[in-house]
Amino acid sequence: MNSGPLSLQDIERQAKSLIPHNVWDFIEGGSQDMITTHRNTQQYNDIKLRPRPFLQTDEKKLSTTILGHFISMPILLGASGGHTFVHPNGELDTAQAAKDMNTGLALSTSSDYSLQEVAEIGAHPRIFQLYHCGRALTELLVKQAEDSGYAAIMLTVDCPVPSPMEGDLRNQFHKYGGAALGNFKSTKIRRLLPPNTKIVDMWERPPNIPLAFTELEWLKGLTTLPLIVKGIRTAEDATLCMENGVDGLLVSNHGGRQIDTTLSSIETLPEISVAVQGKMELYIDSGIRSGSDILKALALGAKAVFIGRPLFWGLAIGGSMGVRKVLSILRTELDEAMGYSGISSIEHVDAAILSLPKHMKVPRNAAIRKIKDMALLLNQGKITNQVFQSNKAKLLRP
Numbered sequence: 001m002n003s004g005p006l007s008l009q010d011i012e013r014q015a016k017s018l019i020p021h022n023v024w025d026f027i028e029g030g031s032q033d034m035i036t037t038h039r040n041t042q043q044y045n046d047i048k049l050r051p052r053p054f055l056q057t058d059e060k061k062l063s064t065t066i067l068g069h070f071i072s073m074p075i076l077l078g079a080s081g082g083h084t085f086v087h088p089n090g091e092l093d094t095a096q097a098a099k100d101m102n103t104g105l106a107l108s109t110s111s112d113y114s115l116q117e118v119a120e121i122g123a124h125p126r127i128f129q130l131y132h133c134g135r136a137l138t139e140l141l142v143k144q145a146e147d148s149g150y151a152a153i154m155l156t157v158d159c160p161v162p163s164p165m166e167g168d169l170r171n172q173f174h175k176y177g178g179a180a181l182g183n184f185k186s187t188k189i190r191r192l193l194p195p196n197t198k199i200v201d202m203w204e205r206p207p208n209i210p211l212a213f214t215e216l217e218w219l220k221g222l223t224t225l226p227l228i229v230k231g232i233r234t235a236e237d238a239t240l241c242m243e244n245g246v247d248g249l250l251v252s253n254h255g256g257r258q259i260d261t262t263l264s265s266i267e268t269l270p271e272i273s274v275a276v277q278g279k280m281e282l283y284i285d286s287g288i289r290s291g292s293d294i295l296k297a298l299a300l301g302a303k304a305v306f307i308g309r310p311l312f313w314g315l316a317i318g319g320s321m322g323v324r325k326v327l328s329i330l331r332t333e334l335d336e337a338m339g340y341s342g343i344s345s346i347e348h349v350d351a352a353i354l355s356l357p358k359h360m361k362v363p364r365n366a367a368i369r370k371i372k373d374m375a376l377l378l379n380q381g382k383i384t385n386q387v388f389q390s391n392k393a394k395l396l397r398p
């Protein structure tokens with residue numbers, strides 16, 4: 001009998017029993033009433049799969065690329081600060097798990113271990129998540145990321161004001177851990193900080209300065225690395241990013257840890273997918289807890305997904321082995337969901353495998369692609385006109 005964890009829910013339960021309650025609240029917490037946090041997971045459950053058992057899928061291809069870099073599956077570990085709260089090896093073990101599973105990770109500006117220390121583990125592709133820290137500091141961090149072989153810069157834009165995390169306020173939780181803010185410990189960086197700045201103060205008040213769109217050009221000018229913007233939730237902002245030379249977008253609401261009562265991340269993906277029309281790579285995070293969730297995100301236009309809280313659960317139950325377990329469960333579940341849906345390659349997934357709740361629209365480009373495929377089948381006599389017309393009507397339904 002298999003007594004190990006079988007799902008992310010099993011890992012979550014086990015982790016909860018091991019993590020002190022105030023740290024648990026910090027990790028699990030969303031902002032204010034956590035309406036967005038709960039909606040993130042709920043909406044994945046409200047999207048249903050349409051299984052296609054007749055389609056044969058003996059061989060399945062899960063590998064893909066992100067900005068040209070190979071990953072063995074469309075699942076990466078997301079950027080988050082404070083991994084040593086749950087395991088002393090923190091981001092080093094997170095990176096080890098990514099390396100073992102042949103996938104990538106995003107490293108937070110607020111990581112406990114420095115970007116150079118994490119680079120030494122050798123996971124690839126590594127993406128440096130950037131909080132804008134003022135021009136001089138930002139320039140140095142970006143340069144260090146480039147020198148340490150990071151594959152891209154990921155600018156987080158969704159926290160223009162401090163996050164109202166009521167759980168932390170209630171618990172009087174101070175987010176200071178032993179090795180916290182590894183990226184700010186070097187003398188070179190410290191020289192750029194205001195005099196007498198203590199690391200602990202920076203952790204409590206992260207140096208995240210909102211960046212105007214007009215400054216994206218400046219940021220891009222600092223590096224030859226591609227730029228991903230994290231925290232985009234509307235077609236308007238996606239278009240602005242596209243017009244300003246951004247290379248990829250991470251559709252994210254920070255796991256509901258910033259403004260509350262917004263749409264879930266997966267609900268916003270279709271409008272963004274339509275806005276960018278395949279001209280930029282799209283990724284998504286927030287609320288992904290199973291392989292079916294991942295398949296749904298890919299079907300709505302994401303090229304890959306990032307995992308947030310579950311990596312903390314994995315770290316807590318067994319360091320890099322625990323995170324590896326999280327990733328391998330998701331991989332297995334994705335493989336199974338593809339099998340049921342008749343999908344042989346993640347590159348062929350589109351919205352036709354989904355039954356969406358009424359308020360969510362099929363991205364138009366995916367619908368049109370599907371109609372073209374069906375027209376081909378109709379011409380080849382493989383489906384009847386009646387089937388063609390009724391499916392077409394379904395796909396075009398507003």
Ligand SMILES: Cc1cc2nc3c(=O)[nH]c(=O)nc-3n(C[C@H](O)[C@H](O)[C@H](O)COP(=O)(O)O)c2cc1C
Nearest residue numbers: 027078079080081108156254255285286287308309
């Ligand atoms: C404890 C914690 C710390 C985080 N720190 C950061 C951070 O430093 N930078 C960032 O861009 N996002 C940060 N995030 C947000 C994640 O990158 C991601 O957007 C979110 O966790 C995804 O939602 P999920 O947890 O439901 O998977 C953090 C999330 C958590 C849970």
